[in-house]
Amino acid sequence: MHPALSIIVFTSLSGTGLGLGFWTALTAHAAPPLLIAIAGLLAAMLTSIGLVSSLLHLRHPSRAWRAFSQWRSSWLSREGILAPLCVISMVLLGPGAFTTAPLGSIPVVLVLLLAPxxxxxxxxxYAQLRAVPAWRTWLTPVMFLLFGASSGLHVLMxxxxxxHGDLHPIPLILGAGTDTAANREGPLLTAIIINTMAWGTMAAWWLRRDxxxxxxxxxxxxTRLASGHRITQLDPPHTEKNYLQTEMGYHIARKHALSLRWIALVLGFLVPTLAAGSLLILPTTMAPPVLTVLSVVHGTGIMVSRWLFFAEATxxxxLYYHSG
Amino acid sequence: MCLGLPLWRPGNVPSAGVMKKCTLCVDRIYNENIPEEDRVPACVRSCPTNARFFGDLADPDSEVSRLVSDRDGVDLMPEQRTRPANKYLQPGRQSSCGDPEAFNLAELADPTPTGILGWIDRNLSRV
Known part of the structure; x- marks a missing residue:
């Protein structure tokens, strides 16, 4: 597939935004309201940038609204309906955090359900397309969910x-205690574990794809010709490149696939894991710059892997265009 | 539609920025102002080897349905389960040609003369 830049930016940024919204909602019971408001707005912004950039690859953006009516058969349509609802819920996380319990927890519940x-x-x-066997696997949604979760958590941290200067406003499973050091370990270890699972899924996806x-x-x-005999195509169906070849058979993109996989693994897995691990021992003052670099490098790694996700899909x- | 050549292929029309695909010449097939034999897609009408047929595959009694069952019409990439509206007829099993023994190419190259030429041919052969 032709790796359209707008789609790569869209899936990566909106994944980060939705993951950020999810973790913000998950820690909303403990985090200070102002932090929830900022994180909620940031999540809504990242997701919206992604949604707007996905409109950019349409030749007729004015016709995009027509997609909304096809929710019964189209995942794209379902996404188009749920995404704005989720963005609104994420914006309301802030006002919700300043409101008292039953009313204030409505956006939290909505984001926890809508973001995933x-x-x-x-x-x-992508996962439903039978015509692209590399995409048609449960690994695809798991990989998207885990990448959204890991990049979202990095941005929230x-x-x-x-x-706040430290991580204890966002207690996570492993660090529920009141001790400051333990609270820092919680989010950091959660981030390392989820990111490892994400890249493990990505590696499994790559091996399956090959x-x-x-x-x-x-x-x-x-061709339905000669069952039991070897079929050799001598000539291409036509001499001029057509739409299907430029859009669906993107050979140039696959040329550097292996080195790009390693680049993605170093940027997305190795560097973030080392950085998050080092924060377990480094002084607290180092956390802001280290986590900022971690988030940016990790995001770049995800974009490289997302580029390959499209470029390597056949x-x-x-089959009709493989002459010789 | 059943045919001997690939037809379905979405095409991008760059100038218009839209995807278009074959309409099976919808402007011809329902056009009552043209002769009835012309009310088929242009590719079917103009195919020099009559490799293409057009009709209603949903009607089991239509001529194309009969052709598909007589000549083992198949789908391309059936494992994709797209239920295509195009069927491809198997080559080399043309029941419409009848008995292959009844049609001998070698005899055409060496015809048996009749009439006066035949009488001369027979007598000269005896010499």
């Missing part, structure tokens, strides 16, 4: 240390 749902609808656009090729579809099923129709 929106990431899932985005991933299902960064916002928290800039706001193994599966065009899946069950072969030149024999594509549509079965490319």
């Amino acid at each position: 749902a929106v990431i899932l609808t985005t991933a299902m656009i 960064t916002a928290t240390v800039w706001y 193994r599966i090729g065009t899946g069950q579809s072969t030149l024999a099923t594509a 549509h079965v129709q490319s």
